[in-house]
Amino acid sequence: MPDLLIELFSEEIPARMQARAAEDLKKRVTDGLVEAGLTYAGAHAFSTPRRLTLALEGLLAESPTVKEERKGPKVGAPDKAIEGFLRGAGVTRDDLEERDTPKGAVYFATITKPGRPAGEIVAEVLEDTIRNFPWPKSMRWGSGALRWVRPLHSILCILSDEAGASVVPMDVDGIVSGDTTEGHRFMGSGRFAVTGFEDYEAKLKRDHVILNASERAEHIWNDATNMAFAQGLEVVEDKGLLAEVAGLVEWPVVLMGDIAEDFLGLPPEVLQTSMKEHQKFFSVKNPKTGRIEKFITVANRETADNGATILAGNQKVLFARLSDAKFFWENDLRVAEAGAQEWLDKLENVTFHNKLGSQGDRIGRIAALAQTLAGTVGADADVIGKAAMFAKADLSSEMVYEFPELQGLMGRYYAEAAGHGAEVAATAEEHYSPLGPSDDVPTAPVSVAVALGDKLDTLTGFWAIDEKPTGSKDPFALRRAALGVIRLVLENDLRLNLDTYFDLQLLRHEIAQNGEDEVSAGLMSDMMGEIAEHGVFGAAVRTVLDAFDGDLPVHMEELKSRLPDTSRDLLTFFHDRLKVYLRDQGVRHDVIDACVAMPGNDDLTLLVKRARALGDFLGTEDGENLLQGFKRANNILSQAEEKDGVEYSYGADVKFAEDETEKALFAALDAQEEAISSAIEAEDFAAAMGGMAALRAPIDAFFEAVQVNSDNQIVRRNRLNLLSRIRKTCLGVADLTLIEG
C-alpha cells in the first residue's frame, strides 16, 4: 500500500491562518479520497510559513471495483427508449438481461465500474481542494485566475511504495506537480527531490526547516526558558504569542536581549504590551524584583556572528519604541501628578458620538447615575462621584492613545499618581469590566457602581437615539454592555429596579439633547427628582406636569409616551440577553418566560432567583404535581370562560360546596394560601411552590368526585370561582401557563 505526500509551497502564509489551513488540507483531501473509495491508514498535516504539507500512510493503490445494477425499459419498449438507456448506462444491447417482474419483462444492465488507480483520484481530489480552498482571505497574482492565500509556487505530490516513488501528474493553472521542494529561504541549498515523507522531513531539516509547528514552538519555549533560567530569570508565558512566533519562522533561533536601564521604571504592562504588539517579543521577568528586565526575540536564521547583528537591530528598534513609551509615561505622570484636570478638560472636546455629546458630557451622566446607586452597592456617594469623574481621564493620556488596549490599567497608575485613594484607582481599571462572558466581574462597591453607570449610560443613550443592534450588527457592543450589567447585578447579588435607572438616565439624555428651553429642562429635572423618590416615570410625569402652571411645551407632551416606550423596549432587550445568558447555564427558556411574565421583572436578581427556584422545582415530583394540578384546574376554567365569555375571578363560597372533596379543597386553599403568599413575600419561592404542590391531591380528589359543570348554575359558578382561586394562587410565583409539557 503506497504512502502519499503532498506539499503546497507558497509565499509567506499569515501565521494566524497556518494551523487551520493544514487541518483544512487534511480534511478536504481525505474526505475526497474516501468518497472516491480510497481508504488510508493514517494522515498528518503540517504547516510552516511557506508550506502546507499532508502525509498519508497506507493508501489503497486503487479504488475497489464497483458493480451496479440498473433497471431499464420494458422488453418491447420503443427502440428509442432502449437506445437511450444503453447510452446512459454505457453498455451494448448484448449486455442486457431480461428479467420477469410483477410488471412484466424488463431489461436490466449490470454496470461494472472498474477500480481506478490512486494517482488518478489523488490528482482530481487535490486539484479540487486547491481550487476551492477555504482561506479566510485569498488573492490572485500575476496574470492568472487561480486564488491562494499568497502566490502558490509549487506542488509536490508523490505516491511511494517499496518499488519507489512516482509523481502524481497534474497541472493547476500552469503549476505542474513534481517531486521537488526547497528548504529555508536563506539557509537552504536550492531545490531538491524527495522520495517519501521521512526523506522529505529529513532533507527539510538538513536545509534548515523544522516542518512541525509544535516542534518549533517547543524548541522556542525550551531555548527561551533555559536561557532565562541560566540568568535566574523567567519567561512570561504567552501561548498565543508562542503559536504566532512559531508560525513566523521555519528555523527558530532564540535570542535574549537587554532592556536598557532607562526603561525598567516603566509599568511592566507597558513594557510587555509594547514588546509584544510591535515586536512579537517575549518578556523576561526577574522573579526577585518582579520587573521585566530582558526580552526574547526569535530569529528565522543562524548567522556567522551568532545573531549579534540581528539582536542589535532588534534592540535598537525596541529602544526607539520604548523611548516613545517612556516619553508618553513621563508626560502623562506630570499631568496626573498635577491632578489631571488637563485631561478632563480635553475630554469635554472629544466627541463620544455626534448625537450623544462629548466624553465629558458622558462622564457627567455616568457620575450622576453611579451616585444614585450608592445605597444599593453600599458605598459613599462622594467617593463614587470622584471615581466616576476620574475613570476615563486616561483616555486623554498619550500612553492610551498609543496603546488603546492599556486603557483603564493606565488609569489606575495615573489615579495613584494624582493622589487618589485605592477605590478611585481600582475603579479606573475595573469599570470597563466585565468585557466578555468569562471576564471577571468587579466586586468592589465603588467599581461596581461606576461600571453599572458606564454601561447603563451607553445603553440608554443608544436606545434614546434609536441606534440599537440589528441582526449581526452591533457596532457599539450593546449586547456586551447589557450582559455586563446582568453579570454585575447577579454576581454581586444587587437588588435594584432597572426601570428606575433607565428612566432617570433617559431623562438625562433628553435634557442633554432637547433641554435647550428652560421650561422643559426645569420640568425634566423635577421629574428626575420624583423618579428618584418614587421610582416610576409615569407617576413622576403626572405629578410634575399636573403641578405645572403655564403653557406646556409640545415636546413634553410627546415625551410622555416616548420615554416609557423606549424604557420598555430596553428592558425587553435585557430580558432577551438574560435568556441567552441563563440558557447557557442550563435554565429552560419556558421557565425564564414564565418568570419574565411576572411583575418586578426589572429586578434581575429577583427574576433569576424565581427562575432558578422554578427550574429546580419542576425537576422534582412536587413540581410535576404543581404543574399537573394547575393545568387541570386552569384548562377546565379557561374552557368555561371562553364558552361563557366571562372571567371567573371572585366569590367562591364554601357554603355552596356540595361534595366533601369540594369542601376539602376549600379547606386546603384556606390553609395554603396564606403560607404561600407570605413565602412569596419572603421570596422563598421553593416554599411557595411546595405549598402549591400540596394542592394537587385535593384538586385531583375534587375532579374525581365532582362534575364542575353542574346543572345548578349557582353550584357551577361557585366551582369555577373555586378553580379561579387555585389559578390565582399558583400564578403568584410564575406564569405557569407558559411552561411546556
Added chain:
Amino acid sequence: MATTDSKPRSFQEIILRLQNYWAEKGCAVLQPYDMEVGAGTFHPATTLRALGTNAWAAAYVQPSRRPTDGRYGENPNRLQHYYQYQVLIKPSPPNLQALYLGSLEAIGIDMDLHDIRFVEDDWESPTLGAWGLGWEVWCDGMEVSQFTYFQQVGGHDCQPVSGELTYGLERLAMYVLGVDHVMDMPFNDPDAPIALKYGDVFKQTEQEYSRWNFDIANTEVLLKQFEEAEAECEKILAQEHVDPKTGKRIIMAHPAYDQCIKASHLFNLLDARGVISVTERQAYIGRVRALAKQCADAFVQTEAGGYAA
C-alpha cells in the same frame, strides 16, 4: 559611485542605488508626481496604471505629506513631509520577492547577517477604494517596506494583478546608515566640501509646515477648495468623450484624477486642523473615494487603461 559591495554613506546614495537597481531590473524610472500626495500609491503611475490590462513597470521617489504626523522636526522619525520609494510591476512577476530582496542587498543589507521576515499586513486605502494582500517586511524586527499584491483599485478588480513595493526611505536609510535621529542623517556624501545633513535640508520646513498645518491653515478656504476640486473632477468626467475641437476621442482621466488627489490632500489638511469630527470623517473619505472610482471608471475607457477601439 560606490559599488554595491560597500555600505552606502548617505541618504541620497541609498536613493540612487535603488534607482539603479530597479532600472537594471527593467523598470521605467519615473520622477515624482508634481502634486501633494499622502503616499507614493497616489501617483497616477500606480493608482491608474494598476488598472486595465496593459503591462507596466515603473519605479520612482515620491515626496509624501502627512500633515498630522508633523512634530516640528523634533521627533527622531516622524515627519509631515517624507520620501517613499515606490515600485509597481504589472503583471506581478513570479520572482518579485527575490527581486525585492535583491534591492535590499543593493543598498547594503547583508542577507547573511540580517533576519528578513514577511509578516502579514493587508493593505487597504478607503480613499482610493483599493485593497490588496501582502506583508510588511521586517529587517531585524524593523519594518522596512510594504509589499502588496493589488486586488482592487477604484472599485475595479485588478486583472492582471500588480505587485507594489513601498519603501519608507528615511526610516530605511536611518537603519542602513546607523543614524538615530532623522535630522542627523547625512543627506549627501559626508566628505563632500559642503556636507549637508537631513536637518540642514528639512528641519526648518518641518517647523514651518507643522505650525501652518496645525494652527494657521485657513479651514474655510480649505473647505471651499475641497468642494471646488470635487466639482471640477465631476465636471471633467462629465464631458463628451469626443473632443469637439480636434474630433478625437480624449477622455480626461488624468486631469480629473488630479482633482481627486487635490481633494484627498485638502481633506488631510482639514484633518490636521482638527475640524473634522469622527462621523464627518467617514463622509469625507466616502466623497474622495467616489471621485477615485469615477476616475478609475474613466481611465479604463482610455488606451492606457486597456481600451481598444
